[in-house]
Structures are given as structure tokens and as C-alpha cells.
Amino acid sequence: MPAPWPFAIRSQAAFPVLPFHTVHAYDIIKIPDDIGPWTRKVVKELEIHGRENMNGDCPPAERTITVERVATAKLPTQVGDFEIIGYRSLTSSEEFVVLAKGELGPDTPTLVRIHSQCLTGDVFGSIKCDCGPQLRRAMEMIEAEGRGAVVYQQQEGRGIGILNKIRAYALQDDGADTVEANEQLGFAVDARDYRQCAEILFDLGLCRVRVISNNPDKLRALENAGLTIVERIPIEIDAKEPAAHYMKTKKEKLGHLLTIDQ
Numbered sequence: 001m002p003a004p005w006p007f008a009i010r011s012q013a014a015f016p017v018l019p020f021h022t023v024h025a026y027d028i029i030k031i032p033d034d035i036g037p038w039t040r041k042v043v044k045e046l047e048i049h050g051r052e053n054m055n056g057d058c059p060p061a062e063r064t065i066t067v068e069r070v071a072t073a074k075l076p077t078q079v080g081d082f083e084i085i086g087y088r089s090l091t092s093s094e095e096f097v098v099l100a101k102g103e104l105g106p107d108t109p110t111l112v113r114i115h116s117q118c119l120t121g122d123v124f125g126s127i128k129c130d131c132g133p134q135l136r137r138a139m140e141m142i143e144a145e146g147r148g149a150v151v152y153q154q155q156e157g158r159g160i161g162i163l164n165k166i167r168a169y170a171l172q173d174d175g176a177d178t179v180e181a182n183e184q185l186g187f188a189v190d191a192r193d194y195r196q197c198a199e200i201l202f203d204l205g206l207c208r209v210r211v212i213s214n215n216p217d218k219l220r221a222l223e224n225a226g227l228t229i230v231e232r233i234p235i236e237i238d239a240k241e242p243a244a245h246y247m248k249t250k251k252e253k254l255g256h257l258l259t260i261d262q
């Protein structure tokens, strides 16, 4: 793994949240003399750690870092050896985990997956959805490539949380599909927000990504955040019922890019 980039905000007190453009070497050179002492400290740190990763277009200007890298460790798995990196949001109680492998840099189109937590699928092996096999497949792709990152976000149940997801499952037991269940509970069909995931990808040093996803909303969100999507890598699980019904609903009602029959 490269050194944290542009830098790790080690504490809110010492390093206030900065707009991305202030950590561009190109821009920092133009910072006027009246900058505060903490900005000088950041500039100094950048000179030490950040310059080798500089890329004129990445990260884009006028962005704000709202996540903090907390810890990094090795994580050997059944799929292969990864690094696990913990982030926390500076604007909410959300925490994120990254599984990363290989050298990550701005110029290499890199495999990434934004995976939304699915306790039932990822941990318990539920066959109501395709999440667990998708996560495993993404890890296998990155292992085979020798490079990439999975950003695991906590927005369970497309953002409604595990308890409400169980409520939605109860409605599905009575015949509703996944979209109808969310609507009956008064929730958005998809309440997820990917902006901080994009910030994490920038913090990992990535700018040009090959996104493992079937979800056009996710692709749009990453692009709007300033990442360059070089390629979309489909991730389609050969699912049986009931996951097959769930996937058809995602295709028909959420516009997911799936080749399964209508």
C-alpha cells in the first residue's frame, strides 16, 4: 500500500476538514502568505508524502474530505490476502471498511466495488438476495487481478437499516416485492449515498476505476463525485429463487443492468 494520500487526517483538532484543492501541490504553491499554521503543517506533510501521487485532475478541485482513515491491518481470507482499512465519517456515525490489495495509484484503472452491507446475505448466507455471492465474487476478481479495493459501507437494506429491512422482509413474506415493501414502510426505494465512498477511493489514491457493479445509480454517483469510470464490470450471479425474483425486481423497477430474463 502507498502512504496515505493525500494524507490521513489524524485528528479533527490538528487537521480541520480541508477542501481537496488545498491538498493539490499545484494549488498549494499558490496559497497566499496569510494561511494558518495548520495549513502550513498540511502543506509540509504533503511535501513529504503526497507529491509522488500528484495527478493534475485527481482529486478534482473544490471537494471536501469528510472521512477519516482510522487504522490499517493485514487480513488473510479464504479468497486471498488483503489489507483491511477502517474509515469513519466525520459528519455522521457511519463507519466504512476497505478490503484492498496491491499498489493503488491514480493512473492505473483499478477494480473497485462499493458493497452495501447486507447482514443477511453477507454473513448468514441468505438466498433472498445476491449480495453474499456478489461480495465473494468481487473479492475473487480483485485477488485474481492482484489489485483493487472493496469499499464496504454500512447502509444496510439500501439504507434503511437492518431492523427496517426485517420489517420489509415481513411484508415480502406477505407478497410484496422489495420495492413495494420499502414504499409501504414509507422509505425511499433506495436511500443510499455513495459520496463518502468516493472520497475513500480518492484517499486510497484512486482516480481511474473499473467498477464492479450492475447499479447505474452507483456508477452515476461515483462519476458525479469526480472519479473516472474506465469500465463497468458486470457482476451477475446465477441465482435461483427467491434471489432470482429479487434480481428481476431490481432489473425491472430499479434499472439494474442485468441480463436475466424479464
Ligand SMILES: [Zn+2]
Pocket (backbone or CB within 6 Å): 118, 120, 121, 122, 129, 130, 131, 132
Ligand atoms: Zn442482500
